[in-house]
Amino acid sequence: MRKGGTACRNTNSAGQVSIGTLILLEHPLLRRAILVGLILELVLVAGSHFLPLLRSQLLFGCMMICGVAGLLYAREAARGYGRGALGGAVAGCVCALAAVGLAGMLDERPDRYLPLAVAVSTLTGGIGGLFGQWDSVLRARRRR
Numbered sequence: 001m002r003k004g005g006t007a008c009r010n011t012n013s014a015g016q017v018s019i020g021t022l023i024l025l026e027h028p029l030l031r032r033a034i035l036v037g038l039i040l041e042l043v044l045v046a047g048s049h050f051l052p053l054l055r056s057q058l059l060f061g062c063m064m065i066c067g068v069a070g071l072l073y074a075r076e077a078a079r080g081y082g083r084g085a086l087g088g089a090v091a092g093c094v095c096a097l098a099a100v101g102l103a104g105m106l107d108e109r110p111d112r113y114l115p116l117a118v119a120v121s122t123l124t125g126g127i128g129g130l131f132g133q134w135d136s137v138l139r140a141r142r143r144r
Contacts, residue, residue, distance in 0.1 A: 024083060024086060025083070025086065025087050025090065026073075026076075026077045026079070026087070029073055029076045029077050029087070030073055030087055030090065030091060032072070032073075032076075033069045033070070033072040033073035033076075033087070033088075033091045034069060034091050034094050034095065036068075036069060036072060037065055037066060037068065037069030037072075037091055037092070037094070037095035038094070038095055038098050040065045040068070040095075041062060041065050041066075041095045041096075041098055041099040041102075042098065042099070042102055044058065044061045044062065044065065044099070045058070045062075045099050045102045045103050045106070045108075046102065046106070048061075048108075049103075049106045049108060058103075059113065059116075059117060059120070062095075062096060062099050062117060062121055063120055063121055063124045064124075065095060066091070066092030066093075066095050066096055066121040066122070066124050066125040066128065067088075067092070067124040067125060067127060067128035067131075068128060069088070069091040069092060069095050069125060069128065070084075070085075070087070070088020070089065070091050070092050070124070070125035070126060070127070070128030070129040070131075070132060071088065071128040071129065071131050071132035071135070072091075072132065073087040073088055073091050073129060073132060074087060074088050074128070074129040074130070074131075074132030074133045074135075074136065075132035075133075075135050075136050076132075076136075077132075077133075077136075078133065078136035078137075078140070079133075080133065081130055081133045081134075083133075084129040084130060084132055084133035084136075085126040085127075085129040085130050085133075086126070086129070087129055088125040088126045088127070088128045088129020088130070088132065089122050089123070089125045089126035089129065090125070091125050091129075092121045092122045092123070092124055092125015092126065092128065093118060093121065093122040093125065095121065095125070096117055096118045096121030096122065096125075097118060099117070099121075100113075100114050100117055100118065
């Protein structure tokens with residue numbers, strides 16, 4: 001702890017964010033999960049702008065993509081349920097913010113669902129992180 005009660009926060013050469021000796025997030029894995037989620041979110045939002053059939057399923061699709069981004073992060077990180085949920089929530093939140101931003105640029109009126117979409121997508125990203133960690137535990141058991 002630093003003077004004043006705040007924890008030391010560092011990023012090491014492997015791209016891990018840590019507080020003291022506790023490693024919280026794996027940057028390369030988080031970037032990869034966010035990149036996959038961003039590509040899928042942007043394709044979905046752009047597609048829903050041109051296809052009215054997709055527009056009615058936009059929030060559900062964004063939630064699923066954020067959950068998959070969280071699952072991808074936690075599955076590869078395999079650092080525990082708490083860290084998997086944290087990384088999944090971060091990936092879900094970043095993907096949701098990008099989707100809402102693109103919807104705003106396309107004049108889709110994202111202001112009516114901005115808080116709900118980001119909160120729910122963050123939650124589903126965290127839940128995806130829990131399932132990703134569960135999958136990594138099951139894979140480790142299968143290898144034995």
